[in-house]
Amino acid sequence: DVKVTQSSRYLVKRTGEKVFLECVQDMDHENMFWYRQDPGLGLRLIYFSYDVKMKEKGDIPEGYSVSREKKERFSLILESASTNQTSMYLCASSSLSGSNYEQYFGPGTRLTVT
Amino acid sequence: AQSVTQPDIHITVSEGASLELRCNYSYGATPYLFWYVQSPGQGLQLLLKYFSGDTLVQGIKGFEAEFKRSQSSFNLRKPSVHWSDAAEYFCAVGARAAGNKLTFGGGTRVLVKP
Numbered sequence: 001d002v003k004v005t006q007s008s009r010y011l012v013k014r015t016g017e018k019v020f021l022e023c024v025q026d027m028d029h030e031n032m033f034w035y036r037q038d039p040g041l042g043l044r045l046i047y048f049s050y051d052v053k054m055k056e057k058g059d060i061p062e063g064y065s066v067s068r069e070k071k072e073r074f075s076l077i078l079e080s081a082s083t084n085q086t087s088m089y090l091c092a093s094s095s096l097s098g099s100n101y102e103q104y105f106g107p108g109t110r111l112t113v114t
Numbered sequence: 115a116q117s118v119t120q121p122d123i124h125i126t127v128s129e130g131a132s133l134e135l136r137c138n139y140s141y142g143a144t145p146y147l148f149w150y151v152q153s154p155g156q157g158l159q160l161l162l163k164y165f166s167g168d169t170l171v172q173g174i175k176g177f178e179a180e181f182k183r184s185q186s187s188f189n190l191r192k193p194s195v196h197w198s199d200a201a202e203y204f205c206a207v208g209a210r211a212a213g214n215k216l217t218f219g220g221g222t223r224v225l226v227k228p
Contacts, residue, residue: 004157031214033215035218040123040220040221041220042118042120042204042218042219042220042221043158043204043206043218044218045215045216045217048215050214058215090157090158092158094214096214101146101148101163101208101214101216102148102160102163103158103216104160105150105157105158105159106157107155107156107157108156108157
């Protein structure tokens, strides 16, 4: 069964802290994505990756960076957390094969920055 | 650039009544269209998807959606709503030219009255 896991369901951090959000998928998918979800705005793409060590900016990359050292793992990094980064963060993965664009999502991490 | 509009932020429906959620997209070529559902505290689950062929698509949990190219719409329907359908629903559009990325609408939250 398809599975995407995220390291924490809830996280509380202080302003200025460095924050790591981890995502792991067990489907051998090439593509991985990080979104943030805010009420009324839906999901907005932060960064995505097509392969190990490859990354591309999404629609709202400012204040974030990512790392993909292994195919199954995609990390989102907040270098210096700010209160406007309080949000729900969702990770997803998808396969390149068969033109299947379906993305599989993790349960999300609700991050609060105080 | 592709975009998705879900005009209804909230919908309240009585249990057993029919449900229709609206989705309008903007994209120059033939899009790939998706509906996802997010139950409280959960990640997103795929309900159904349209790539090509029959414009009426059947999904899980008794949902269906109809692709209407002339109206740039992909509305989601269910003939008889159950209390467990209370959730947030997201429409998304993707395209080969967008490189496996999806663009999501703002979401519609469905409340089910007993």
